[in-house]
Amino acid sequence: MQSGIMNTYQHPISNRAWIAWALSALLFVAYILLYFGPLPSLGLRFDLLQRLAEAMGHALGLPAFLHSKWILYGAVYTLAMIAGGALVLRRHGNSRYQRVRTLTVVSVQVLLAFMLPIVLQVFGRKEYYFSYFWPLKIEYFYPSVILEQPFLIIFWSFLGSLVAFPLLAYFLGKRFYCSWICGCGGLANTIGEPFRHLSSKSSRAWSIEKVSIHTVLFVALVTTAIVWINWAVGKQHPDFARFAFRVQDWYGFAIGAMFAGVLGVGLYPLMGTRVWCRFGCPMAALLGLIQKFGRFRITVKKDMCISCGNCSTYCEMGIDVRQYAMANESFTRASCVGCGMCAHVCPRGVLKLENKPVRWKAGQPIRVYAVDL
């Protein structure tokens, strides 16, 4: 057994009981307040979370630039990842892969995504999240952002998005980002641990995912292009400029706020932790396409699977790993974020994450030997 996940189905919060629905509703409300602040049409005329952040800032005697709901959000997010990371270490700490990965993703969040942006502001600079890259953080390729950042940050951003990430995804799989660095994946893999089994494994979900995630990638590319074209020629074409701003706004609202934030986290207790990563994230889509042609794969040990379903159950991306294990088929799926949980929970040690050239051929049943022993 994997002692950490025993009783998963006995915990109401992990089992879509009423408390899970309540938590989901709470997350929806929190994210809507965060992104959309005052909602006069609903009778809420002030920015509740901003007021809360200011009150907390005064109470704690923090400097004024920290009296922001976004700082508060970052702090809560980071604390949730630290607490969730502790839970993951308690459950799966007997695996060195899970230990190293969890400590890395939590450290990246604390240092690069929380502390460093604050340090930048202490020195009077514009905040910047060093663990986020285009196209996930689409505005980091917008001319307006590029122009206001120093050269080194722009270099970091372009090096990551255009050079390092494609190479890393080719050699290591998209996991290097999606489950080792990214804050969205980091939240899923820490505080989201009690919900990872809730992802749908149906083939219908797989079909929807392929269409939706590549659509978002396409929209992200088009949006980036439109913003750039507007930067080049917008002054001469005011109609186009208005259109470009609308597209940019719409992307920020529909994809950035609604999909990644409200739905992505709000649905944790009901549909599992990777709704955004699986159905929407343009970065996951792009790295997934590279992964598909790269070296990363999950190697299947032949004729040892007992079809128990632990691998599929605990796949947060909804990959039906068991079908590959039963068919003796080593595989690479574009959506796999390489969290390693399928291999970890397999009671027969059938699965192994690898980036090396193939050593033992798979896909065939084991050879029947007749040797005198």
Add this chain to the structure above:
Amino acid sequence: MHYVILGNGIAGIEAALGLRARDADARISVVSAEHEHLFSRPALMYVFAGQTSLRDTEPHDRELYERMRFERRSGRVASVDVAGHALVFDEGSRLAYDKLLLAVGSKGRGAPWPGAAGEGLHYFVTLRELEALDRAAKNGMRAAVVGGGLIGVEVAEVLHDRGLHVTFVIREGWYFPAALDASESALVAEHMRGHGVLVRTGATVERVLRGDDGRIRALRLSGGDELAADLVVSSIGVEPNTAFLAGGEVALAESGAIETDDALRTSASDVWAAGDCANVTWVDGSRRPEQLWYTARDQGRVAARSMLGDDASYRRGTWYNSAKFFDLEWTTAGHVPATVGPDGTPVAPLPGYRSWFQRVPGRFESQRIVVKGNRVVGFNMLGSRWNHEPFLEWIHERRPLEWVLQHLGKAQFDEEFSPRFRVYERHGAVS
């Protein structure tokens, strides 16, 4: 053509799928009293543990039976009318067949101790038994798990996790002597005790003691000791689920297993058998059932081809298996002779055999390689993951021990960043 498959397990469904793949028009009926869908029997333990749901253990989507036009018939079969080509159900109705596959699996071997029958005595093989134990096992109870095999250790683990005080009662001098030697077993026992389970070896159950209200209160062990218990799980092995065939025309071995030929045909015409209930010939020439998931699957496939009229034969390869004792994974391949017989007495080492063994310092991990003459014939690996396929290749290629030790790292299958295999004791460990 009407094919009837008795048993909705992996052997039965693999056979049904094989039949449907080649015969689109045949009528195929699947008869079972247990569950509407195929589920993974070895995974029942994870359902009991709350680690998966029963639905999670079903390997196929739920539309499979409709898509494949498998007619399901729920019911308990009382006998097979071989001459009349029909199954006879316990309520008297009949189901006629043209060709029949018996894939009825195993059941827990009945507890032989006086006082055993009745409330509080549990088995763990079928879905009904899981449900009964699930209802009975309550936090704070004292549980005795009897029988030192693979089911026992998992039941003990889950009961312990549920907050029961578990004692693992093992007849032999150490845990799982069919596969582990004394030092390996000591490692597993130490690991189990570290998790809080009491392990009593060399203890035979003589009687189940019940109070005036009929509830279990203790086990009397050999030597007169009493082990207080509210609940007993008997996991002393499985036997073919063939009582309904006794005295009929389908020939059974003494063990109750259905005798089959190489094509998995039984002694009765138009009747085949596959899976846990079928007696097959092993590499060493002995005739026993193979109680494994993947051999049941293979047998189901061979049975289907045989029923379709192919010249199919079932051939068993070199033995391999894996399991998990709490957190300790175990992989075995080839010939690893038992050092204790089924009755608990030590077996003299086979002439010409020796073992290379090391326990990895500071970890619950060991490797044992069995050598015959100068060729490696078996592997027994505890506490880390190994790919059995290179093991089988090396055995087949008759590699010497030194060569295998040099190349062993290539067969390591642990998660990334796990400690790499190395030889801690190159000399002096061979016995």
